[in-house]
Structure formats: C-alpha cells, structure tokens
Amino acid sequence: MDIIKTLHLGHRFEKKDEQGRVISANDALTDVNLSIEQGSFTAVVGRNGSGKSTMARNLNALLKPTQGTVIVDGRDTRDNENLLQVRESAGMVFQNPDNQIIADVVEEDVAFGPENIGVPTEQIWERVAQSLKSVGLTSCRMMSPGRLSGGQKQRVAIAGIMAMRPSCMILDEPTAMLDPAGRKSVMSAIRELNSSAGVTLILITHYMEEAAMAGRVVVMDSGRVVMDGTPREVFSDVPALRKMQLDVPPAAELAYLLRNRGMDLPEGITTREELTEAVSAAFKV
Amino acid sequence: MVRDVTIGQYYPVNSAVHRLDPRVKLLGTLLFLISVFFINNAETFVIVTFFLILVIRLSRVPFRLMLRSMRAILVILVITFIISALFTPGTELWRAGAVKITREGLNSGIYMSLRLAYLVIGASVMTLTTTPNKLTDGMEKGLGFLKIFRIPVHELAMMMSIALRFIPILMDELDKIIKAQKARGADFESHDLVKRVRGLVPILVPLFVSAIRRADELASAMDARCYHGGEGRTKMKPLIYRRADLIAYGVIFVYTAAVIFLSIHPFIWRQ
Amino acid sequence: MTAMTIIRLENVNYDYGAGLSFETHALDNISLDIEEGSIVGLIGPTGSGKSTLLQQMNGLLRPSSGSVYFRGEDISSRSFDSRTLCSRVGIVFQYPEYQLFSEDVISDVMFGPLNIGLSHDDARRRAEEALQMMGISGDELKLSPFELSGGQKRRAAIAGVVAMEPEVLVLDEPTAGLDTAGRKDLIDTIISMRGKRKMTVIWSSHSMEDMASYVERLIVMYKGAVVRDGTPADVFRDAQYLEQIGLAVPEASYMIRELRTRGIGVEEGAITLEQAADSIMAAWNRSRKNGLEQL
Numbered sequence: 001m002d003i004i005k006t007l008h009l010g011h012r013f014e015k016k017d018e019q020g021r022v023i024s025a026n027d028a029l030t031d032v033n034l035s036i037e038q039g040s041f042t043a044v045v046g047r048n049g050s051g052k053s054t055m056a057r058n059l060n061a062l063l064k065p066t067q068g069t070v071i072v073d074g075r076d077t078r079d080n081e082n083l084l085q086v087r088e089s090a091g092m093v094f095q096n097p098d099n100q101i102i103a104d105v106v107e108e109d110v111a112f113g114p115e116n117i118g119v120p121t122e123q124i125w126e127r128v129a130q131s132l133k134s135v136g137l138t139s140c141r142m143m144s145p146g147r148l149s150g151g152q153k154q155r156v157a158i159a160g161i162m163a164m165r166p167s168c169m170i171l172d173e174p175t176a177m178l179d180p181a182g183r184k185s186v187m188s189a190i191r192e193l194n195s196s197a198g199v200t201l202i203l204i205t206h207y208m209e210e211a212a213m214a215g216r217v218v219v220m221d222s223g224r225v226v227m228d229g230t231p232r233e234v235f236s237d238v239p240a241l242r243k244m245q246l247d248v249p250p251a252a253e254l255a256y257l258l259r260n261r262g263m264d265l266p267e268g269i270t271t272r273e274e275l276t277e278a279v280s281a282a283f284k285v
Numbered sequence: 286m287v288r289d290v291t292i293g294q295y296y297p298v299n300s301a302v303h304r305l306d307p308r309v310k311l312l313g314t315l316l317f318l319i320s321v322f323f324i325n326n327a328e329t330f331v332i333v334t335f336f337l338i339l340v341i342r343l344s345r346v347p348f349r350l351m352l353r354s355m356r357a358i359l360v361i362l363v364i365t366f367i368i369s370a371l372f373t374p375g376t377e378l379w380r381a382g383a384v385k386i387t388r389e390g391l392n393s394g395i396y397m398s399l400r401l402a403y404l405v406i407g408a409s410v411m412t413l414t415t416t417p418n419k420l421t422d423g424m425e426k427g428l429g430f431l432k433i434f435r436i437p438v439h440e441l442a443m444m445m446s447i448a449l450r451f452i453p454i455l456m457d458e459l460d461k462i463i464k465a466q467k468a469r470g471a472d473f474e475s476h477d478l479v480k481r482v483r484g485l486v487p488i489l490v491p492l493f494v495s496a497i498r499r500a501d502e503l504a505s506a507m508d509a510r511c512y513h514g515g516e517g518r519t520k521m522k523p524l525i526y527r528r529a530d531l532i533a534y535g536v537i538f539v540y541t542a543a544v545i546f547l548s549i550h551p552f553i554w555r556q
Numbered sequence: 557m558t559a560m561t562i563i564r565l566e567n568v569n570y571d572y573g574a575g576l577s578f579e580t581h582a583l584d585n586i587s588l589d590i591e592e593g594s595i596v597g598l599i600g601p602t603g604s605g606k607s608t609l610l611q612q613m614n615g616l617l618r619p620s621s622g623s624v625y626f627r628g629e630d631i632s633s634r635s636f637d638s639r640t641l642c643s644r645v646g647i648v649f650q651y652p653e654y655q656l657f658s659e660d661v662i663s664d665v666m667f668g669p670l671n672i673g674l675s676h677d678d679a680r681r682r683a684e685e686a687l688q689m690m691g692i693s694g695d696e697l698k699l700s701p702f703e704l705s706g707g708q709k710r711r712a713a714i715a716g717v718v719a720m721e722p723e724v725l726v727l728d729e730p731t732a733g734l735d736t737a738g739r740k741d742l743i744d745t746i747i748s749m750r751g752k753r754k755m756t757v758i759w760s761s762h763s764m765e766d767m768a769s770y771v772e773r774l775i776v777m778y779k780g781a782v783v784r785d786g787t788p789a790d791v792f793r794d795a796q797y798l799e800q801i802g803l804a805v806p807e808a809s810y811m812i813r814e815l816r817t818r819g820i821g822v823e824e825g826a827i828t829l830e831q832a833a834d835s836i837m838a839a840w841n842r843s844r845k846n847g848l849e850q851l
Contacts, residue, residue, distance in 0.1 A: 047735050047736070047737050047738075048705075048706065048707065048735050048737075048738065049705075149602070176733050177732070177733055179601075179602045179762050180762055180803075180804065181601065181602065181802060182602075206735040206736060245736065245737035246736060246737075247736040250765075250807035250808070250811075250829060251807075251811070253829050254808070254811060254829050254832055254833060257829060257830065257833035258833055258836060258837065261833060261837050262837070263836075263837065263840060272807070272810060272811060272814065275811060276811065276814040276815055276818060279815060279820065279836060280815065280818045280819075280820060282840070283820050283839075283840065283843055
C-alpha cells in the first residue's frame with residue numbers, strides 16, 4: 001500500500017518584481033516519481049540545493065507542486081479541501097528544535113496537534129501519554145522545553161507529531177543542529193517507532209550513517225532523483241556519490257579504499273560489522 | 286548562557302488560590318484594585334486589609350516575596366507621602382519656616398501610600414499564583430465574548446503565549462549577537478549618544494532578522510500540525526469552573542459590595 | 557627555533573550565576589600554553605565548557621580567578637581593555653551568519669576593521685582580501701548579506717573576523733549544520749588561510765574525523781576541566797575513557813580495534829580511513845608473505 005505517491009512532481013520557484021513579472025526561475029524539483037510504501041523507512045540524501053527539502057515540503061502540502069501531482073493517503077495535495085487531512089496524514093518534524101515548539105510545558109506542546117484537529121479532551125491526554133512514552137520522555141512531561149537538550153526537544157517535536165496519529169512522518173534534517181549524543185537519541189527514537197510501531201518514515205539527511213539505517217535510500221541531485229535503492233546498492237557506487245560531493249558511510253569508504261589497493265572485498269559493504277567480517281574473511285584466504 | 290528569566294515571578298506551590306480558575310483571579314484582582322480606591326476611613330481600611338491578608342495566607346506564598354514587589358515602588362511611596370503631607374491644606378501640626386505638615390495632610394498621605402502599596406501587592410498576588418500561560422488562557426476564555434466585536438481574542442492569546450515562550454530564547458540570542466559584535470570591536474559603552482544609538486544597528490538588525498526567521502519556521506511547524514485558528518479547536522486543559530471558583534466569586538462580590546457600602550456609610554456608632 | 561607561547565592560561569576558573577538557581581562552575585583550574593602557529597582542536601561533550609574556554613582567549617569573558625596572557629601580557633587584569641585584543645585574537649561563534657547586519661556584504665566585513673580604527677580605504681582593502689580568501693568576490697560583494705546562500709553567509713561572517721587580520725583565530729564549531737561538501741570546503745579554506753597568514757588556529761568540534769585529519773594537538777574537556785591533551789593519535793588511543801565521558805573515537809579507530817579483537821594482526825594507531833587502509837594492507841601483505849614462506 002502506497003501512503004505517498006508523487007507523479008512527475010516538479011516545483012519551480014519564481015522571483016517576481018513589483019509588477020509581478022518573473023525575473024528569475026529556479027526548478028528546484030523536476031520529474032520526481034516516488035512511491036512510499038506503508039511501514040517503510042526511506043532516507044533521502046543529497047547536498048544542499050539538491051531539492052530534498054523542497055520535496056519534503058511538497059509531501060505535506062506546505063508547498064504545492066507547480067507540475068505533476070502528490071497523492072497522500074489517496075488525497076491530492078493541490079486540493080485545498082484536503083489540506084488539513086493531508087497534514088494530519090503526513091506529519092513533519094523540522095530541523096530547528098526550538099522553532100517548532102509552541103508551548104511552555106512539554107505535555108502542552110505535544111497536545112497542540114491533537115487540539116488543532118479537534119480531538120476530545122480525554123483522548124488528548126491518552127495520546128499525549130502514549131506519544132511521550134514512545135519517545136522515552138514521560139519523565140519530562142511537566143518540564144519547560146527551555147530546560148531540555150537539543151535531542152530531547154526534537155523528541156518532543158516527534159511526540160507532537162505522533163500524537164496526531166499520522167500515516168507517515170517526514171523528518172527534514174532533524175539531527176543537523178544536534179550534537180552526537182542528541183543525534184543518537186533521535187535516531188534511536190525514530191528507529192524504534194518504525195520497527196515496533198510500524199510508523200512509515202521519510203528521513204531527509206546528509207549524514208550517511210543515518211541513511212544506512214534506512215531500508216531504502218533515494219539520492220537527489222539538482223532537483224532529480226538520481227539513485228534509488230537499498231543502502232547496499234546505493235553506497236557501493238562510491239565514485240558516483242563522490243562526484244555529487246556526497247559522503248558514504250565510513251565502512252563503505254574503507255572498503256572502497258581497500259579494493260583500490262588490491263584487496264578483494266564483496267560489494268555492498270555499509271556497516272562496521274560487514275566490513276570487519278569481510279576483511280577477516282579476506283585474511284583467512 | 287540561558288538566563289533564568291521568570292516572567293511574572295510565578296511561585297510554584299499548591300494552594301487554594303493557585304488552584305482557582307484564572308478568570309476568577311483576573312476579575313478578583315480587578316475588583317480588588319477598584320476596592321482599594323474606596324479606602325477612605327478606618328472601616329474600609331480594616332476590611333480591605335483583612336481580605337488581603339486572608340488571600341495572602343491562603344496562597345501560601347511567603348510574605349517576603351510580596352515585600353520584594355514593594356521595593357520597586359518604595360521611592361514613589363515615599364514621595365507620594367511627602368507631597369501629600371506637606372501640601373494638603375488644613376489644621377497645622379508642625380511647622381519649620383515655610384514648610385508645614387497638617388493633620389489632613391498626614392491622613393491623606395497615609396491613605397494614598399497605603400492605596401498604592403495595596404495596589405502593587407494585590408497585583409503581585411495574581412502573578413505569583415498564576416502562570417503567564419494560565420493567564421492568557423483565562424483572558425482567552427473570559428474575554429471570548431469580545432469576538433462579537435470582531436476582536437480576534439484567540440489569536441491575541443496565542444500571540445501572547447508564543448511571545449512568552451520565545452522571550453528567553455530571544456534574550457539568549459541577543460547575548461550571542463552582542464558578544465559576536467564585541468568580538469569585532471563594537472563599542473557599547475561609548476559616552477557619545479549618537480555613537481551609542483548607531484551602535485544598536487548591528488544588534489537590532491540581526492535580532493529582528495532572527496526573530497522573523499523563527500516566526501516563519503514556527504508558522505510552518507504550526508501549519509504542519511494543522512493549526513487553522515480558533516475554530517474547531519479542543520483543549521487539553523479546558524477551563525471549567527468548579528465549586529471553589531463559584532464560592533470565590535461569591536466572596537469577591539460580597540467583599541466589593543461591603544467596601545463600597547462602608548466607604549459611603551460608615552458604622553452607625555460614628556454618627 | 558623554539559616555539560613561542562602565544563596564549564597562556566594559568567589556573568583559570570570561571571563561575572557564573574553566583575547565588576542564583578543556575579550557579580555554575582564552568583571552568584575548573586585550567587592551565588594551558590598555546591604555541592604560536594599551531595593548529596589546536598578542542599573536543600568535549602556538550603556542557604563541558606568548550607565555548608567558555610574559547611571566550612577566555614580574547615578577553616570576552618574574564619576568569620573568576622587565575623590569569624590569561626597574550627604574548628606575555630595579562631589580558632585578564634581589570635585594567636586591560638579587551639577591545640584592543642579583537643584585532644589580535646579573532647573569534648568566530650557558532651552559526652556566525654546570525655551576526656550579519658549591513659546593507660551589503662562588503663560593508664559588513666568592513667565593520668570590524670573600521671571599529672579598530674583603520675581608514676575607510678584600508679578597511680575596504682582588507683575586507684576585499686578576506687572575502688576573496690573565503691571565496692566571495694566580484695558582484696557578490698554588493699549583495700545584501702541576506703541574499704547569500706547559507707554556506708556563503710557563513711563565509712562572509714568568517715571573513716568579517718578575518719578582515720581584522722588576527723594572529724589567532726578561534727572558531728567555535730565552524731562546521732555546525734553544514735553538509736559534507738560545505739564542511740570540507742570550509743575546513744580547506746581555513747587551513748589554507750592559516751598557512752597564508754601564519755595564524756594560530758584553535759577550533760572546537762564534534763567531529764572526531766575532522767580532528768583526526770586536521771589538527772596537530774587535541775585538547776579534551778570534561779566538566780570544565782582539561783582531561784586529555786596531546787596529539788590526536790595519542791588522545792584517541794584511549795577509546796574507553798573517551799566513551800565513558802560521552803565522546804567517541806574516529807570510525808577508523810573502531811574498525812582497527814574490531815579487527816584486532818578478531819585476531820587480525822593489524823597495527824594500532826590509525827585514526828583516519830586512509831591510515832586504516834594503509835595499516836590493513838600492510839598487515840595483509842605481511843600475512844601473505846608469511847603464508848608464501850610457509851609453503
């Protein structure tokens with residue numbers, strides 16, 4: 001079952017002068033065709049300017065396609081009637097932890113989404129408790145967000161989206177502003193949501209170690225999808241990724257270096273374990 | 286460094302006053318402030334003082350915190366007293382050359398200072414027992430009827446609570462900007478007024494830009510969480526009156542009526 | 557040629573919020589000598605005092621006790637005017653692009669030089685030089701700083717500090733929030749600038765890989781104190797301790813360690829992927845040779 005489907009999605013940004021004439025145009029997205037299956041974990045990578053953020057925002061109707069269509073849970077995002085339902089289905093977590101928290105008490109912020117969609121009061125309490133538990137922040141529920149770490153704030157934001165019971169959660173570079181400890185806590189929270197609760201995830205990131213945790217990696221460059229496959233498949237093509245000025249997970253990079261120096265290693269190594277396995281095996285030969 | 290800014294100095298403790306609906310406290314404070322202006326004799330003074338002390342005791346907030354709010358207006362209190370005492374005409378009590386103090390002056394001085402002090406203490410009881418967000422909730426629900434006059438009550442309340450949440454963040458940001466500009470040689474201690482005002486540009490422009498950027502991002506986040514104004518919104522913590530609130534309303538109305546009555550008709554034995 | 561100490565910290569302690577609820581002992585008895593011309597990395601978990609330490613170096617913050625010396629002069633004494641330091645020790649904060657304010661890029665970068673008393677022409681010349689080193693030139697100088705891309709904004713902000721031609725450049729997580737390409741470009745630019753201007757560079761980071769690749773000396777902070785101080789290779793040897801305090805070692809170190817636990821005779825000490833590849837190949841060649849000899 002496809003939760004999200006994009007058909008020939010294109011998005012053009014136009015700069016207009018005071019008379020409304022177009023002075024410049026930028027095709028941030030061109031002919032993007034993606035289908036996101038329920039329960040999947042998809043990572044979208046690409047350098048700054050590749051269009052990944054623009055695409056994310058087209059998925060929950062924050063931006064409307066200038067070409068093509070986006071269907072979320074069977075609804076066309078261009079139809080204004082569908083706006084609220086599309087956003088309820090496709091929740092979004094943003095990059096800056098502070099700039100998405102509304103309330104001064106954690107539990108009240110998590111309640112913001114359900115309040116907006118008219119959930120009755122007792123159910124709001126239930127959802128808030130459940131969501132906070134699912135990201136491990138139950139003990140922080142009465143705290144002021146100002147006293148939380150970056151990683152905790154992002155988890156509050158994630159809980160806030162979970163409380164809306166979305167069909168899928170889109171995360172736009174959620175760890176870019178966090179320290180390593182924060183990144184770890186956020187990644188482990190979302191992996192848990194995907195594996196135990198079956199939450200469909202779309203993770204926009206430039207950290208390859210994070211993309212390696214997904215089931216599918218979509219690589220974007222200049223507004224188009226240029227690679228689409230499992231992490232194994234995508235990360236084996238180190239030269240292609242390097243050309244786009246993208247990184248590969250360290251294990252894949254080391255495997256590449258070793259292969260170049262003459263060691264015969266299998267393709268598709270992306271994790272530390274896989275690398276040490278393969279290298280040990282090469283030594284035993 | 287995060288500045289520990291506590292707006293309105295809320296004092297967290299579980300008291301009967303803390304638990305009251307914020308609308309009761311808002312109206313109650315308003316009526317109390319009005320009642321203070323009716324202090325003009327011993328009877329009203331006693332009743333108002335008694336009521337204030339009762340509320341303070343019920344709120345379980347240490348009295349020294351009330352006194353702290355007085356510190357800010359100490360100077361005004363003293364000046365008010367002195368002006369009243371020296372410039373009110375009437376029966377002379379003491380004289381030193383051209384300067385004289387009258388009995389009416391002393392009387393009026395005491396009452397005016399007292400009123401001012403009570404006003405400040407009354408207002409601080411409210412802020413000490415109610416969080417800013419509860420206050421905005423109270424105003425939103427309580428002033429909801431203004432919607433008839435096309436006043437966007439919900440939106441104003443939302444603006445206020447978001448502003449409260451972001452004040453410490455923006456203050457932090459201000460700190461950082463000042464440091465960054467200082468590191469580039471900016472001078473914020475110049476004695477030249479023109480220079481000092483010019484020196485605000487490298488502080489205010491980045492702060493404004495940052496605030497606007499945050500607002501933009503916050504708006505996107507609110508959109509993403511299906512915010513669409515006040516229509517159709519439910520509440521996690523709706524304001525519902527309980528018996529204690531209704532009793533409090535009763536007490537406040539009786540008290541206000543009593544004060545107004547006594548200010549006009551003091552006890553019979555006086556006559 | 558003996559190396560000269562350009563900045564020295566002696567028993568520096570720093571407390572703030574005295575008497576309030578958030579009273580903090582941010583720096584604990586720190587003594588350090590920074591060698592002129594060196595490139596020093598600073599790592600530590602969030603809250604360890606890195607930013608606070610960096611701000612002691614150009615007098616923005618003064619120690620609660622202890623002293624800080626720049627070229628032998630006590631910059632922490634009450635009588636010292638820290639404004640004279642900003643042309644000698646430049647500091648770039650996290651997300652420096654948030655300090656941009658002027659109508660155009662060139663004016664913003666001239667702000668620093670003008671503040672330290674240079675003539676308009678000199679300030680302009682310096683600003684243009686600095687911008688060029690940071691990769692911004694020509695028409696871009698006339699743009700409003702807010703019209704630049706994210707990466708360019710950051711470079712313009714850094715140019716604003718570099719234009720004062722400091723002898724020491726202190727950077728607080730300069731690559732925070734940048735993508736891979738942006739990070740690499742920025743670091744390369746800073747390193748080349750350091751070579752050209754012979755600056756001392758002190759740089760805090762969360763990336764162990766960057767520290768392994770680029771710095772000569774690595775200082776580790778924890779709870780306000782300096783807990784490790786040496787070459788990156790030395791510091792990363794003690795992976796267990798670093799993990800205990802909430803840090804990590806470069807991925808390359810982890811890989812080598814894993815291989816060794818599996819009995820592969822690869823030498824320790826590699827901290828970059830290139831070094832790891834070298835060590836593994838060396839071990840592999842040795843094992844092949846031994847294998848052949850056994851035949």
